[in-house]
Amino acid sequence: MPVFCCLFLDFSHLLPALDGDAKTMNFLQEVVDIMLAYIVESFDRSTKVIDFHYPNELLQRNNWELSDEPETLDDILISCRATLKYAIKTAHPRYFNQLSTGLDMVGLAADWLTSTANTNMFTYEVAPVFVLLEYVTLKKMREIIGWQEGRGDGIFSPGGAISNMYAMLLARYKMFPEVKEKGMSSAPRLVAFTSEHSHFSIKKGAAALGIGTESVICIKADERGKMIPSDLERRIIEAKQKGYVPFFVSATAGTTVYGAFDPLMAIADICKKHDIWMHVDGAWGGSLLMSRKHRWKLNGVERANSMTWNPHKMMAVPLQCSALLVREEVRLSASCNQMQACYLFQQDKQYDLSYDTGDKALQCGRHVDIFKLWLMWRAKVLRALCLVCVLRERTLMLSAGHVSLQPQHTNVCFWYLPPGVRYLEDKVEKMKRLHKVAPVIKARMMEYGTTMVSYQPQGDKVNFFRMVISNPAATFEDIDFLIEEIERLGQDL
Amino acid sequence: MPVFCCLFLDFSHLLPALDGDAKTMNFLQEVVDIMLAYIVESFDRSTKVIDFHYPNELLQRNNWELSDEPETLDDILISCRATLKYAIKTAHPRYFNQLSTGLDMVGLAADWLTSTANTNMFTYEVAPVFVLLEYVTLKKMREIIGWQEGRGDGIFSPGGAISNMYAMLLARYKMFPEVKEKGMSSAPRLVAFTSEHSHFSIKKGAAALGIGTESVICIKADERGKMIPSDLERRIIEAKQKGYVPFFVSATAGTTVYGAFDPLMAIADICKKHDIWMHVDGAWGGSLLMSRKHRWKLNGVERANSMTWNPHKMMAVPLQCSALLVREEVRLSASCNQMQACYLFQQDKQYDLSYDTGDKALQCGRHVDIFKLWLMWRAKVLRALCLVCVLRERTLMLSAGHVSLQPQHTNVCFWYLPPGVRYLEDKVEKMKRLHKVAPVIKARMMEYGTTMVSYQPQGDKVNFFRMVISNPAATFEDIDFLIEEIERLGQDL
Incomplete structure (x- = not known):
């Protein structure tokens, strides 16, 4: 028999321990239940994309340290919940931040x-x-x-x-x-x-x-x-x-x-x-x-x-x-x-x-x-998905405040020009101020946790948003939401 | 137990589909049940380590092809079962084949x-x-x-x-x-x-x-x-x-x-x-x-x-x-x-x-x-595990048929000398024949699926077995089993 040295630890009751079957099934089922709840929540538009905290703050919001004291399986489940609480919901229909977004259920089962x-x-x-x-x-x-x-x-x-x-x-x-x-x-x-x-x-x-x-x-x-x-x-x-x-x-x-x-x-x-x-x-x-x-x-x-x-x-x-x-x-x-x-x-x-x-x-x-x-x-899943994504191409309506580059794929790159920038006549000053708009809006977006989109400069172009559609959960309404959110968060800039 | 009838269901009924919550939970729970059964079986010594088939045979034992016809979720579950049926049970207490063996339940939950x-x-x-x-x-x-x-x-x-x-x-x-x-x-x-x-x-x-x-x-x-x-x-x-x-x-x-x-x-x-x-x-x-x-x-x-x-x-x-x-x-x-x-x-x-x-x-x-x-x-899990593994060091009893190199870690390297080789006097001939012993025993071991261990030559040393203990499920009895199995499979060589 395996002789575990930490006799009083909960994990030692799990397989391969003798009679560990039931305890193992219970423990794993608990973890599965936590995950299933998280999955359902991830697709719910009324939840945040992220419960964002700056690094030092996040370090203090939970005990992430590796101490010398072992945890019980109950503690382990608490850690699982905390980890998901502060994770990005990459499956959220309003998460547009990266080229990889969404969570496919067949793919998840396979993983x-x-x-x-x-x-x-x-x-x-x-x-x-x-x-x-x-x-x-x-x-x-x-x-x-x-x-x-x-x-x-x-x-x-x-x-x-x-x-x-x-x-x-x-x-x-x-x-x-x-x-x-x-x-x-x-x-x-x-x-x-x-x-x-x-x-x-x-x-x-x-x-x-x-x-x-x-x-x-x-x-x-x-x-x-x-x-x-x-x-x-x-x-x-x-x-x-x-x-x-x-x-x-x-x-x-x-x-x-x-x-x-x-x-x-x-x-x-x-x-x-x-x-x-x-x-x-x-x-x-x-x-x-x-x-x-x-x-x-x-x-x-x-x-x-x-x-x-x-x-x-x-x-x-x-x-x-x-x-x-x-x-x-x-x-x-x-x-x-x-x-x-x-x-x-x-x-x-x-x-x-x-x-x-x-x-x-x-x-x-x-x-x-x-x-x-x-x-x-x-x-x-695949062929359908590709078609869905591509159909959504060029769906970004350009309002007065947005100037878009011509899209070729599901990337849609655009500037948002807040009122304070839109009518500036000095072009150098205008570009200088426009360059600072996206980072500020992005930071606010994360603090509110309502949606996420990426931005960057390119060559001589100042910071612009890059909206990418690869999330099969996103709809036209979610795209509208992003645009409105950018306007809401940037109107004072 | 979840009762799930997914006849006619395909992936498009799962999240992010509207009202996909219940169907998604049912589907994922079915997959979890398949996995839980596999996990319990993996630790059961009365099951095989592997249901081994040669590549061309395995290709024919199941439909692995990517056809143009979509599968239902029922088919997907069948594929999951088939994949696990022919997989190596790396958690099996008698799987010694690689440096990475075993399956930790906390680690699995985390993954x-x-x-x-x-x-x-x-x-x-x-x-x-x-x-x-x-x-x-x-x-x-x-x-x-x-x-x-x-x-x-x-x-x-x-x-x-x-x-x-x-x-x-x-x-x-x-x-x-x-x-x-x-x-x-x-x-x-x-x-x-x-x-x-x-x-x-x-x-x-x-x-x-x-x-x-x-x-x-x-x-x-x-x-x-x-x-x-x-x-x-x-x-x-x-x-x-x-x-x-x-x-x-x-x-x-x-x-x-x-x-x-x-x-x-x-x-x-x-x-x-x-x-x-x-x-x-x-x-x-x-x-x-x-x-x-x-x-x-x-x-x-x-x-x-x-x-x-x-x-x-x-x-x-x-x-x-x-x-x-x-x-x-x-x-x-x-x-x-x-x-x-x-x-x-x-x-x-x-x-x-x-x-x-x-x-x-x-x-x-x-x-x-x-x-x-x-x-x-x-x-x-970690500290305990390391100690357990190391405690098992040098547990390999050398019988008349085995010659071992001096172990320093949980690797134990040894030759099995079948009766037909053991008493050969011509050293060159003896080494030549000994070199062929491990590959044959290994192939037989896989066909029977009872246990798995690695072998290789090193420098001027002919093929020898490398037994590695890193599987927390393995016990002294499993090590004995390996030795007896090697003797059983190699006695006619």
């Missing part, structure tokens, strides 16, 4: 089940079902991209930034495989290209991989945030003239702020001409491939060498779920990262070793992110 | 709650409680390591391999910060050192970061798997003489196969003398810091610059939960990876921006891994 199965993706041996589901799902995703018979490879990674980094690693490995053993000093100076509106993870990846952020050349985007192909080609030629080696172009399908789609077909032509790995960062916009009506925005993606696609964004799969899809054969991505650790990837196993996919990963242990996507897909 | 909160770690704004809990917990972990007042920094990352990669990144950044912008060509040839028994992620990290696997110098280990400090110093001096720059030593606290602890104090002396970043990969053995009786094995860790510590291994926190702890001030790790994306890390927010920890990460979105650790810690 609970994943936790219960508590295993690791490294080998078929320890995750037989999940490995097969990755295989089935990645193949389906590649078919949807348009790669012949769904051939190629792929991996689920911990987020879009890591998926993009994988793509860069693969591109480098394909051109200079010796870098794996000999490091970057064995290669000439490599340069990558991406638009000035692309996600920061391209630079972050280049920094980590020893390529350096200065070797990521930012290509100009047009007024709507789309990469300008002629500028791409100009900068590629320029780089070659300097003796650098262009190895990677990352086009974006759905930029973070504007929701812009780079012209993939033109970019594919340039990549082909100059023999450069073409990656499509579709972390945000990739899900439009599921929509018959909108997939044209990604025309040309079938010519890419790799694509990042995050079902945890527009497809509302619970966090996190990001896939890197690769057109090349399996051999490339396997050998790029593999180290063949003999304690894990034994070559004398009795089953087909191609299912031991873990050695392709940068990680050793890898969280099971597939089941929630697979189960939602089976329920056909 | 369910994390899924329900469904948020992202990048900013305080969207994860106020979880950001604070990371802050509180990382500080406590640094105090336990022995860093003054718990000062320093840290991050939870998607696994030990990524934590080790972070450490290498930080070490490089500290010595040559210009690599971030200019790439590896701006630095001299950097070399890292780690023992030949260390985890493969050190080489994997070096490959990815553009350092190259050939620049990871493998230091000899003694017969018990501990790094030999004199060999480390010799190789450092040799590297310097060649004009290379030693920048990183990764000592291991609990090697993957033997469970060996490198002599940290002696290694710290050498790192100090040569001014090299000292990292301790305590992914597996780090949790012994929680044990008054066993923490001496990590003496010297307080002199390290960084440490990897995976609570998802020995502390049995659900997958995944890995921390990198850093002794240096916060500024270093912030600036190493930060890109200051202005759509996310707005500098004009109204709260203390030091809580927006996301820009330290290689990832953009980051999964919430903290809550399960924090909640288990509050319940004091």
Whole structure:
């Protein structure tokens, strides 16, 4: 029998304790009841999106410390309630703050089940079902991209930034495989290209991989945030003239702020001409491939060498779920990262070793992110969801106080001009004051807890709101509510 | 018990559908009931650890495909049952296959709650409680390591391999910060050192970061798997003489196969003398810091610059939960990876921006891994667990058929010599045949589904079993069972 040293603790009465079944069921059921109440509340518009407190205040509102005294299971339930009380309700119909919003019930059930199965993706041996589901799902995703018979490879990674980094690693490995053993000093100076509106993870990846952020050349985007192909080609030629080696172009399908789609077909032509790995960062916009009506925005993606696609964004799969899809054969991505650790990837196993996919990963242990996507897909939550979201596009009515950029996706970017700013004639002063409007309104919004939306500057544009619709619970009325709330909170500015 | 008839119901009847509350509660409760039954079964020794099928067979035993027809919620429940039917029961008392085993009920509850909160770690704004809990917990972990007042920094990352990669990144950044912008060509040839028994992620990290696997110098280990400090110093001096720059030593606290602890104090002396970043990969053995009786094995860790510590291994926190702890001030790790994306890390927010920890990460979105650790810690599952595990050390009785290496941790490595091999006199032939014993027994073990244990070769040693005890459900009887099962399955070999 297990001899637990803390004899009087409640947790020791739970499984695997003898006769722990009933106590365990009761305890877990209590937790489930807390969660079910929270879920119902999250969708209730009469509740707050957030019960916001500044960090020092929140630290004092509850005992969050790790003391030496053990807690009883009752205390544990109190901690669960407190944690949810101060959490953001990301499922709330008026939560528009991030690209990932909403809470899908099938996805949630699948994530609970994943936790219960508590295993690791490294080998078929320890995750037989999940490995097969990755295989089935990645193949389906590649078919949807348009790669012949769904051939190629792929991996689920911990987020879009890591998926993009994988793509860069693969591109480098394909051109200079010796870098794996000999490091970057064995290669000439490599340069990558991406638009000035692309996600920061391209630079972050280049920094980590020893390529350096200065070797990521930012290509100009047009007024709507789309990469300008002629500028791409100009900068590629320029780089070659300097003796650098262009190895990677990352086009974006759905930029973070504007929701812009780079012209993939033109970019594919340039990549082909100059023999450069073409990656499509579709972390945000990739899900439009599921929509018959909108997939044209990604025309040309079938010519890419790799694509990042995050079902945890527009497809509302619970966090996190990001896939890197690769057109090349399996051999490339396997050998790029593999180290063949003999304690894990034994070559004398009795089953087909191609299912031991873990050695392709940068990680050793890898969280099971597939089941929630697979189960939602089976329920056909996904296709419906994509359509719903896209239908809501361009629903933002522009009133006198709002000036909007032209939307291409479900991002709607706009300024709110409060009365005190609206009629200012000095343009410099006007922009200076407008820049301060969004942060103040956002802070007030959080204090009231009524809704949440993001803001940022972009290039020479001062702070503007970025409304994103990816929450399947949001309705037209919720969008109206956001606009009215911004006006209410900003009218004195 | 909930009576639920979901015939004809599909996901569109669930929340956020109007009047979706009751249907949602019923659906989720059905899923919970499936999970509760699975949990109880997992701890029942009369059930199989795995209902194993070879990949092609498993593909055919159920419909795993993603068709165009949507499923009803009844179908979804069937899929949930099928997935659990063919899953490995990692909580089973006779599952010894990996370093991460067992299923803690408080941890599981916390992981369910994390899924329900469904948020992202990048900013305080969207994860106020979880950001604070990371802050509180990382500080406590640094105090336990022995860093003054718990000062320093840290991050939870998607696994030990990524934590080790972070450490290498930080070490490089500290010595040559210009690599971030200019790439590896701006630095001299950097070399890292780690023992030949260390985890493969050190080489994997070096490959990815553009350092190259050939620049990871493998230091000899003694017969018990501990790094030999004199060999480390010799190789450092040799590297310097060649004009290379030693920048990183990764000592291991609990090697993957033997469970060996490198002599940290002696290694710290050498790192100090040569001014090299000292990292301790305590992914597996780090949790012994929680044990008054066993923490001496990590003496010297307080002199390290960084440490990897995976609570998802020995502390049995659900997958995944890995921390990198850093002794240096916060500024270093912030600036190493930060890109200051202005759509996310707005500098004009109204709260203390030091809580927006996301820009330290290689990832953009980051999964919430903290809550399960924090909640288990509050319940004091952890300290008890560590002690229990360690008490079980060296419990493996050696019978005539087993030859064991001397254990230092809860890894017990041993050969089983079947009668047909035991008395062979030709040593070469004996080793050749012994090498094939473990794979065959393992394959049979999986087909019977009665228990699971890992095996591998190491250096010049032929395949041996690695028994690891980290499952709090395992008892002495389960260990006996494993031994008897190995004998039963291997007696004809």
